[in-house]
Amino acid sequence: MKKLLYLSMLLVGLIGNKVSAQVTISAExxxxxxxxxxxxxxxxxxYDPVLFTEQRSRIYMDYASENFRMMVSFQDIRIWGESPQIFKTELGKTFINEAWGQxxxxxxxxxxxGRQMISYDNERILGGLEWAQQGRRHDAVLFIYEKAESRTKLHVGAAYNQDSDVPEPRFYQAPGASFYNVxxxxxxxxxxxxxxxxxxxxLSLIAMNVGIQNADSTVSFKQTWGAHGFQNIAGVKFGGDFFYQTGKQGSRDVRAMLAGINATVITKLTPLTLGVEYISGDKDPTDSRITAFSPDFGTNHAHNGFMDYFxxxxxxxSVGVTDFYLKSSFPLAGGVLNLNIHEFLTGSSQFDQEGVKLNRTMGTEVDLVFVKQLxxxxxxxxxxxxxxxxETxxxxRGGDKSLIHNWAWTMITFKPTLFSTK
Incomplete structure (x- = not known):
């Protein structure tokens, strides 16, 4: 009830200021x-197959004036049927999705x-994870420089997290108070x-430093840096990514890499994209170094197959992966049919329980997605x-390769603008 009251007060405040600012209220x-x-x-x-429906419901409130912009959005995530039809209380799944000012x-x-989405380029390293119903958000501060004349952008961001296991301000001054256990x-x-x-x-360049709290109260820092870009040459679009990770994870040194290249050709019938991506894995379990690359904050569902095996x-x-892929799309029934084919190999040498080296080929995935605007x-x-x-x-991963392994899904998205000032 309090949430609805606060939301109503905010809506009234936004609409009351519509004369001097742009106010947009939308839903999803x-x-x-x-x-x-x-x-x-x-x-x-x-194993038995499973069938379920998960729903995301959001309301977005955007306020923009000459000097600042503010976004507040709420979301509710739930599985159909997990709450009784008649109830007074339930597990809280309604929460703030975004709340930031610029x-x-x-x-x-x-x-x-404030609380915001941080997403760039193809979302390989930093992404909003919007495929997942809950998405991913950061509590952070960003310094943004964007110059249209030179077509350049520079974003610098930072965050420092603290939990609230003891809800008392003076606790944060006590010994061990800064230990973070989320x-x-x-x-x-x-x-x-x-x-x-x-x-x-x-061309985009990214440099990122992440500090993870260790169990012994120390903080280990891992760095990810590299580049993403594309260039059209003679009608062919060439794209690529290269990222390297250094630093430490716990007491172990990190030395890992991701490298990918692709080319897209537009034919009379359909676009064709051919590419390969290599993500390093741990080769030797006795090696003190971590050589497995980890795209910690990317939208990984968008890469390496939609079945989320990687x-x-x-x-x-820590196996890593080498992904050879073919992607295309075709007009169909007033919509578009997207076809992706992936051939997956390990990103490092792997061995069975007897110490015999495994064949690198892990499997082939075929993805079909039909999209239509209604x-x-x-x-x-x-x-x-x-x-x-x-067999590899x-x-x-375990399981039985002789069985059928498939995934089918359907999703409908309603995203209207409920109110907007001129």
Whole structure:
């Protein structure tokens, strides 16, 4: 009830200021139904397929004036049927999605602070993870410089996290008070992103430092730095990524890399993209160094297959991956059918329990996604994926490769603008 009251007061305040600023209120309802039968990992004969619907519901409130902009959005994430039809209390799944303000010192330089999405380029290193219903957000401060004349952008961001296990301000001055124990998050985070648009191309540079709290109260720092870019040459679009990781994870040194290259040709019938991406893995378990690259804050669902066998959560662990892929799209029934084919190899040498070196080929994945724009701006997705696994995949991940491993899903997105001033 309090949330609704606060939301109503905010709406009244925004509308009351509509004369001197741009106010936009929009909403989103996005249910997605999934049939999982070998999604993310190989199934066994004892496994049963699962069918469920997960829904994301959001409301966005955007206020923009000459001097600053503010965004507040709330979201509710739930599985259909997990709450009783009649209830007074339930597990809290309604929370703030974004809440940030951006102050413009001048048309080129601004400061953005608060809970926000941090997403760049192809989201390989930093992404909003919007495929996941909950998304990913950072509590951070950003310094933003963007100059249209020179077509350059520079964003510098930082964050320092603290939990509230004892809700008393003086506790933060006590011994050990700065220990951070929120799972899956960082203690401290700094990054810089530079982008330069060029004739028929673009180049981005990223440098990122992440501090993770160790169990012994120390903080280990891992650095990720590299480049992403593309260039159109003679009608062919060439793209590439190169990133390297250094620093420490716990007491172990990190030396890992990601490198990818692709080319897109537009034919009379359809675009064709051919590419390969190599992500290093740990070669020798006795080596004190970590050589497995980890795209910690990227939108990993967008890469290496939609069935999320790699780098989504703990999947694939330290094996790494070499991904040869073909991507294309075709007009169909008033929409677009996207086709992706991946051939996955390990990103490092792997051995079975007897110490015999495994064949590098892990499997082939085929992804089909049909997208259609319906009336009123409503979007419909329909997807099907299948994994054809090898003995190597079974040795590394368990399961039974002789079974069918597939995933089907459908999603409809309603995202109307409810109110907007001129």
């Amino acid at each position: 309802v996005r249910p997605r139904t999934e049939f999982r039968n070998g999604f993310k990992t190989l199934r066994e004969k004892s 102050y413009y010192f001048n048309p080129e330089f601004s400061l953005k602070v 799972a899956g998050n960082y203690k401290t985070f700094q990054y810089a992103w530079y982008n330069k648009l060029m004739d028929n191309g673009s 780098f989504v959560g703990p999947e694939n662990a 009336k009123g701006g409503v979007t419909w997705h329909l997807g099907y994926s299948q994994m054809f696994a090898t 995949m079974m040795a590394l």
